[in-house]
Amino acid sequence: MKKYYIVAKNNFQANLVYRFSTYVIFVSESLVFLFFFYLWSSIYSSGQQIGSYSLREMISYYLVLQFLFLTTKNNGVSWEVGEEIRNGELNNNLLKPYSYFGHAVSRSIGRLFFCLAVYSLLYVLLIAFFRNYTNISLDAFTVFMFFLLAFLGFFINILVGYLVGLSAFWLGIIGGLSYAVMNITTFLEGGFVPLDLLPRYLNIFNNFLPFKYVIFVPISLLTKRTEFSWELIVVPACWIVLLYFLAKFIFNRGIKKYEGFGA
């Protein structure tokens, strides 16, 4: 376990080198939030309402959504895995005494903790500044459960990205597939619009998939639109186990086809 901890720590430290990036993202994300704030304020200003969402709820949704985009959704695992397979760098990883999957996850965890450490500060500031326009729960239990659910969502996201990356065994370049999957999953996660605004049949279909646990469910909990229940933890945890075994199976199939050229 220690070797994975070191991989995660190294990734965390590597991110620390680029401090300037953090300042830039602080500015760009504040601008994006400002944009959402004005977009929704403009829509609601003429007395119009979107579904059951009040202006406060809508602003809160997009504020937390952005936070998740920067933290639990912010990983390039599909791209990293795909590139390592395509250019043969995977060879180096196969020779080392660790599991390739564990290595890929550890890198992402290192990055996640860096992002959490940095962007939490930005979002605490934004929540404090826009406190009159949001309804984010500050109750300790809810905040703790939100992070727990977000962490489970992070693993679902990592596993899906890893599976997409593994498709490089067959496809070579996976840019197109990665982009398609990213768009579809982001949509089904609630990354474009809150899922309860979508047609009923889409939500029924989505209930058979793990994606809503990545964004929609954690946000709904933090913005007090849903009550906590153990089901919110058990279902994504089962999905993680299922996706893990699927990833293992696909990796074993892919490695038989792998030619290791380009290294």
Place this chain on the structure above:
Amino acid sequence: MRDLAHKLKRYWRLMWTLQKINFMTTAAYKQNFLIMTISVAIHMAMNLIFLKVIFGYINNIAGWSYFEVLIVIGSVMIIDGVVWVFGARISALGRNIQRGLLDGMMIKPMDTQFLISFWQCDHEDFPRIVIGGSLVCYGAANLGLTTHAILLNLILYLILLFNATIIVYSFNMLIRTTYFWTIVDFSLHNVIEAFTDISKYPTDIFNNLFIKTLFTFLLPLAFVATVPTRVLAKGFDWRLVLGSFLMAAIFFALARKFWLFGLRHYKSASS
């Protein structure tokens, strides 16, 4: 004058040669091209569903109808597509500086900014232009204008869209030139993405004067898609047309000056 014409011809020919070479690379990965085309269509569908959901509850966004917003989104897709198809290498500028790969371009007997701008072309993004164009045509056909008015406005729209592409390209260059000092390759990409995302909506949503000025002149969002769409929907407005030309010229000149300034500070990281 003859020298200038000869130079322009040389650059034009080089640009198309680079396009051809890049197309051959794209053709080597046919599956990826096909998947990318589907991906772009999916991305467009997601944007449309978002709009449909919003417009299922409301009639307009800051006075902009569904079809007008559709044109704004289509316009951003076209510009985004053009920038990627012709100048995908710009996005790799940070990596080139970090690894000293810029040296190879600097010693070539051509303008380095030109090479950085056209060296790599992502033809996978071509469907973005086609799909964006289809959205614009569909939106324009539903604006309730006469065929004559649409055609006339469309010519103006295309000119302003060209200006908008120059603005987006220049903004890209302005931001990415800072890599000469920061040597990083990911955070500035967020700024460009944020810029593209925000320009997908009419800038009339900003009712605060300070914010509106910020998003019009400092970050010239208004001239990216809002102004061309307004001209397409409402017809010629000399202030908007003049503003579009001015902003394109100013941002291009700024980007060029800043690029040359940055290039003088390039330290090269290669062996």
